[in-house]
Amino acid sequence: MEKFDCIVIGAGNGGLVSALTLQKKGKKVLILEKGLAPGGLATSFRRGRFEFDVRTHELCGYGGVGNNGEIDSLFERLGIDSKIEMMQAQETFHVIDKLTKDEYTMPVGVDHFIEKMEEYVPGSRDAMTTFFGLCEDIKDALSYLHSEKGTIDEKDLYQKFPNFVQLAPYKVDAVLEKIKMPKKAIEILSTYWVYFGSAIDDVSFVHYASIVYSYVLYGPAIPKYTSHELSRALENEFKSAGGTIYYLSEVEKIDVEDGEVTGVQTKDQTFATSHVIANLSPKVVYGKMIQKENVPVENCQLENERILGAREITVYLGLNASLEDIGLHHSTYFLSNNLNSKVEYKKMQEVFHGNVVGFVPNVINAKASPDGTCILTLTSLIFGDGFDKLVSKENYFDVKEQFGDYLIRCFEETTGISIRKYIEEIEIATPLTFARYTGHPSGAIYGYMAKGYDNLLPRIFSEEEETRIKGLRFCGGFGSRLSDFSSTYLNGEDVAMKTLGE
Ligand SMILES: Cc1cc2nc3c(=O)[nH]c(=O)nc-3n(C[C@H](O)[C@H](O)[C@H](O)COP(=O)(O)OP(=O)(O)OC[C@H]3O[C@@H](n4cnc5c(N)ncnc54)[C@H](O)[C@@H]3O)c2cc1C
Known part of the structure; x- marks a missing residue:
């Protein structure tokens, strides 16, 4: 039986970074991936x-040349910074309020963002300046937490980052109201809430501010050759390091004896190890992979308590005309029924709710598709069980087409841009598609929902306490930093360092 210092289950963002970090520290690491290629959701087709x-x-947190974003630094540490090509957007987002028909386009850069907001919402400048000041404090505090790798000196944290400690328990809406941000500015600023999958009265201010700040400071970034480029670079570096x-x-199985990991099993092989990092849902690990008598009851309780995050329907469109011919000018279109995220979140419990995010990579990277063509992807979050009630084995493909048709219609009607006549290729992914590819329960792509006390900081601080089987840790979207590219990458490194410490 081959023996490894650590076995990483799953080659998603978190798994690849964990494995590479440990391998670079001289450990013998094996990644076992059920699919054909690296990246998990970070791939292409x-x-x-x-x-x-x-x-x-x-992607947020990538600063590019001359800047030092958290993700640039991470890529440098991992040795892939010179092996990838990233491109940055010139604007953060374009949001359309379907109710009022108002449209807002927000630029990159803190000063530009504040100025634009003042144009749209006169009198918002002071509150916006305060907001970005707090963001700066939060960014520094989170970098400190990341650099301490879980061994946090609380006294030091209080002294160095008093604002951060004070803000830690509050949700987004509470802080923005407290700093007297005008209602309209709060609504525009909370556009990104759909990326978090929870309304602003549920998302922790610290979490929201850190991500929004990264997008505004550096601009959203995309890899030139799709996210498969990033995943392949990580995989190559991992293999080069041995x-x-x-x-x-x-x-299929993680072996546990006397509360400690001893190995893992695939269908036809068994490997020995005392450390496993799982890049998948703890629900699957505790529910299916570990013998019942070896699962700590506290972990079962936690799994029953946590709510799976949002799911998604995505329509991928290859269009046979240029951006100019079609009239697509923005990289990200947020189409909202209501800019108040709390109202919108309730509306989104319906299945066909009309909240759609459109993304056009060609606006950032002209070569994202062949000359004279462009790509548009339309995404809609799914909350509640409406989708499950609607879909049966018999009607699945009809429902899927119905969704595709609906999202295209929403985009056309809201923006006034005709899409349908340019469609050359179309693919539709549903929660079932994502469940099949990732193995995540119900196809949840956002890990667990950030809700109430189960938010970013409590998760980071209780991560070690939740590690009740010695040698078993989780990384990625179900990990403590929650979901998205930057968070899963950074969490991958955190978890590797904790494993190394052990
Ligand atoms: C449509 C869509 C749009 C998104 N847009 C954005 C965006 O704009 N910006 C952003 O930052 N994030 C975005 N995200 C989220 C981002 O893609 C995810 O947060 C991130 O990729 C998740 O990484 P992860 O580490 O959790 O691994 P995952 O991608 O979940 O990968 C898990 C891996 O584990 C493997 N695996 C599972 N079970 C087993 C097993 N038993 N044995 C072996 N291997 C196994 C799977 O095959 C998979 O490769 C989006 C996601 C989707 C689906």
Whole structure:
């Protein structure tokens, strides 16, 4: 039986970074991935002459040349910074309020963002300046937490980052109201809430501010050759450092004896190890992979308590005309029924709710598709169980087409831009598609929902306490930093360092 210092289950963002970090520290690491390629959701697929990025939107925290974003620094530490090409957007987002028909386009850069907001909402400047000041404090505090790798000196934290400590328990809406931000400015600023999958009265201010700040400061970034480029660079670096990766190797069982990990099993192989990092849902790990008597009751309780995050329907469109011919000018279109995220979140419990995010990579990267063509992806979050009630084995493909048709219609009607006549390729992904590819329960792409006390900081601070089987840790979207590219990458490094410490 081959023995490894650590076995990483799943080659998603979190898994790849964890594995590479440990391998670079001189450990013998094996990645077991059930699919054919690295990246999990961070990959691409081809239809005809188009290559679509599976994850549709952008990465935050990448500063680019002359800047030192958290993700640039991470890529440098991992040794992939010179092996990838990133491109940055010139605007953060374009949001359309379907109710009032008002449209807002927000630029990149803190000063530009504040100025634009003042134009749209006169009298918002002071509150916006305060907001970005707090963002700066939060960014520094989170970098400190990341650099301390879980060994946090609380006294030091209080002294160095008093604002951060004070803000830690509050949700987004409470802080923005407290700093007297005008209502309209709060609504525009909370546009990104759909990326979090929870309304602003549920998302922690610290979490929201850190992500929004990264988008505004540096601009959203995309890899030139889709996110598969990033995943492949991580995989290549891992292999060059001596790491082993087996594809088509689904882990079925994690062996645990006397409360400690001893190995993992695929269908036809068993490997020995005392450290496992799982890049998948704890619900699957505790529910299916570990013998019942070895699962701590506290972990079962936690799993029953946590709510799965949002799911998604995504329509990938390859269009046979240029941006100019079609009239697509923005990289990210947020189409909202209501800019108040609390009202919108309630409305989105319906299945056909009309909240759609459109992404056009060609606005950032002209070469994202062949000359004279462009790509548009339309995404809609799914909350509640409406989708499950609607879908049966018999009607699945009809429902899928109905969704595709509906999202295209929403986009056309809200923006006034005709799309349908330019469609050359179309692919539709539903929660079932994402469940099949990632193995995540119900196809949840956002890990667990950030809700109440189960938010970013409590998760970071209780991560070690939740580690009740010695040697078993979780990384990625179900990890403590929650979901999105930057968070899953950074969490991958955190978890690797904790494993190394152990
Ligand atoms: C449509 C869409 C749009 C998105 N847009 C954005 C965006 O604009 N910006 C952003 O930052 N994020 C976005 N995201 C989220 C982002 O893609 C995810 O947060 C991130 O990719 C998740 O990474 P992860 O580390 O959790 O791994 P995952 O991608 O979840 O990968 C898990 C891996 O584990 C493997 N696996 C599972 N079970 C087993 C097993 N038993 N044995 C072996 N291997 C196994 C799976 O095959 C998979 O490769 C989007 C996601 C989707 C779906």
